[in-house]
Amino acid sequence: MADNRPAPKTIPGWINFVIGGLSGMMATCIVQPADLLKTRMQLLGPEAKGQSAISVAKGILRKEGPMGFYVGLSAGLFRQATYTTGRLGSFNTILDWYKAEYGVPSFSMKILMGMTAGGIGAFIGTPAEVSLIRMTADGRLPPEKRRNYKNVFNALNRIVREEGVTALWRGAVPTVTRAMVVNAAQLGTYSQARELLLPTLGEGIVLHLWSSMIAGFVTSAASLPVDIVKTRVQMAAKGSSQIGVLLNIVKNEGVMALWSGFLPTLIKIGPHTVFTFIFLEQLNALYLNT
Template sequence: MSGQKQTPVKRIPNGVKFLFGGAAGMGATFFVQPLDLVKNRMQLSGMGGEAREHKTSFHAVRSILKNEGIFGIYSGLSAGLLRQATYTTTRLGIYTILFDMVSGDGKPPNFFTKAAIGMTAGAIGAFVGTPAEISLIRMTADGRMPAESRRNYKNVFDALIRITKEEGVVTLWRGCIPTVARAMVVNAAQLASYSQAKQFLLSTSYFQDNILCHFGASMISGLVTTAASMPVDIAKTRIQNMRIVDGKPEYKGALDVLVNVVRKEGFFSLWKGFTPYYARLGPHTVLTFIFLEQMNKIYAIYVLQDKRASGGL
């Protein structure tokens, strides 16, 4: 009947979406921080023309355990958690808001729209998260340095305070451009490929909207994202860890890093650390999206009283 009022669609409040995004990323970080450490060490190995410290990821793990102990594998955890609290909170919160805005009549947007909103969310999140990112890079790199050259940050807040005091507040955003570029690539690939992979899996007769489907979509998304983002990531990592020698930075910019890596270490060195990167990004993607989907679903069912709710990505 035309006089009937349509029941308004209940949506998760934007503040809750931001909270869930950050909580999901921080939960995943507890599991994958050691892999992030190994990835960073692999990418810094060979920096400045020095001999490569680690030929394989397994060699890197063995070296860390031998030289820094069992707790050394969790170096930089506080920075990793703050990075998720800033970067992931912002990017996933903005992505889910934009996703809802462009979803007409309950239909998901097409792949290119997903990629565009993923890039937007990633760029904003990366800018917010760069100070924590640079702290994470330095804290995970410290154990590979000679004792006299180590920065020895006590935790991420000590790192942020000392960087500001010793090098100026602008240094907290050093490497911001490649960080934002990487985040745009990662989020365009990760968020769009996750949504697309999930949509594809649900179109088959083998999957339902459950944890198994979220796991499969996350692993596909992680592989696509790793291949697409590693060259930008290695540029970001080296710029954020570089030192200023006699007033001159080691690298002029991201392009200079890429040119130097290809010339001195070979083209495929742009994907150096692929195994720990995917081993980190795959599970992190899986855990983040599983946590996020489940939190969205639980909130919708128990707070919004929507018994038919799904995860919403």
């Protein structure tokens, strides 16, 4: 007997990209204060001695008010719209090609695909990243040195006009490097933590939460030195190599300065992973149920 039941509704590929980007943008709205705090701490340099995340947060609140924590939000959202969409699109394209040519990929091959896609997405998103770093850092500069970008598009336009198009990709190499490290650490750790915790916690949001936080801790520790170097390179008035910036940090501030801002980084990466997947699942369900 023929099966006359309608085929289950599926999500078109381009809708997956849109939903992925929207999920990242919604999560960014929640974690933006932690991201700004992380950037401010990374840029303290020698001033960082004796300053905690709490003291820096109090300084932002005192000088800029509550909305000071959302400076650069438009750049953060634009970064998600470019980086997250580019990463997901690249990963799905590579995955589909591999399946067609060689069959189902192994776990190690998926990690390699994730690293590659992360690098591609990061390169696409570097202009937004440069704008985000500059906008979030502006408040700590003396008034006469502030760039005072109005929004991400104003920042992009002024960077091109004042410094040239190539300035949009300043720090592209450490940005791509960081993205590859993040993807490798996050994917591998999350998968392993999920596997170990599943028998105890069972399927559900609690398992996802704990796995994400463990992955966030490892990812923060692994990626923060690269992230700090990337931030310093992108803030430099003139082109600087990441090796030169790294050696300068270690020489003048000590090795542990490479993990400056660890707490706000952890606070950002863990919840951002959780919220992104929660929003992703809800948006998928909303599309399938309409």
